[in-house]
Amino acid sequence: MIALFSFLTIVVLSIIVVRIGAIALELTGLSPEVASFQAQSAFSGVGFTTTESEAIVNHYLRRRIVRLLMLLGGAGITSSIATLVLTFVGEGGKGFALRGTILGGGLLVIFLFARSKYIYNFTKKIIVKALNRYATLRLYDYEEMLGLSKGYTISRITVRENSWLSNRKLRELNLELEGVLILSIYRKVGDEEKFIGAPRGDTEVKSGDVLICYARHDVAKSLSQRVKGIEGDREHAFCVEKERKLCDVRRVRGGFD
Numbered sequence: 001m002i003a004l005f006s007f008l009t010i011v012v013l014s015i016i017v018v019r020i021g022a023i024a025l026e027l028t029g030l031s032p033e034v035a036s037f038q039a040q041s042a043f044s045g046v047g048f049t050t051t052e053s054e055a056i057v058n059h060y061l062r063r064r065i066v067r068l069l070m071l072l073g074g075a076g077i078t079s080s081i082a083t084l085v086l087t088f089v090g091e092g093g094k095g096f097a098l099r100g101t102i103l104g105g106g107l108l109v110i111f112l113f114a115r116s117k118y119i120y121n122f123t124k125k126i127i128v129k130a131l132n133r134y135a136t137l138r139l140y141d142y143e144e145m146l147g148l149s150k151g152y153t154i155s156r157i158t159v160r161e162n163s164w165l166s167n168r169k170l171r172e173l174n175l176e177l178e179g180v181l182i183l184s185i186y187r188k189v190g191d192e193e194k195f196i197g198a199p200r201g202d203t204e205v206k207s208g209d210v211l212i213c214y215a216r217h218d219v220a221k222s223l224s225q226r227v228k229g230i231e232g233d234r235e236h237a238f239c240v241e242k243e244r245k246l247c248d249v250r251r252v253r254g255g256f257d
Helices: 002-027 032-044 050-057 060-088 094-115 117-134 217-225 230-254
Strands: 152-158 181-189 192-197 210-216
Touching: 002 032, 002 060, 002 094, 002 117, 032 060, 050 060, 152 217, 210 217, 217 230
Parallel strands: none
Antiparallel strands: 152 210, 181 192, 181 210
């Protein structure tokens, strides 16, 4: 009987470990469904889907969580198989049937508890509270969040003397119409470098400034090479029109305004 109850205990602990792992992955920015699937996959030692596995292995914290789940899963599966074998070794007749009944009933109870929404929400609150207190997990994958693998980029643009950007206020440039966000500006003031975070519309761009921009790669490249004059204004108008058409396509496909 000791082996039987040991097996059921290992099953319960395995479920708890997988749940902790899933919530830990969720805290790094994964959706609950993906986090749960990846935690179960890692613990059981099966493969991941290609796209989701890239989101795991390219994020160092998720990688550590999955590696720990794999180690615990290997130990848990080996132990459960060993105890399950010991449960029925030397048993026959009534003893075998009794242990089989207890095993089946125990697994059914565990399954029902594991599927209970109330139990899930209760344990999740406890696990989240413990993880937030004893671990730093809210490190999101900013590359994924910003769409850097989908054509967008964060780039540094050094403003030259003849740049279309030079000596103009951000409000006048209307860069947002091109799909460009100026995240910050580095400006040399004497021997010091001044940092301007989240610059406003009345901030004037000066020659020598370094702009930190978020935009599609082609737009950022065009902006970095754009020169003053009519040609620069035409290029700006072209990029504005291109962005407008892209927004129209997204609106049709996504159904948002």
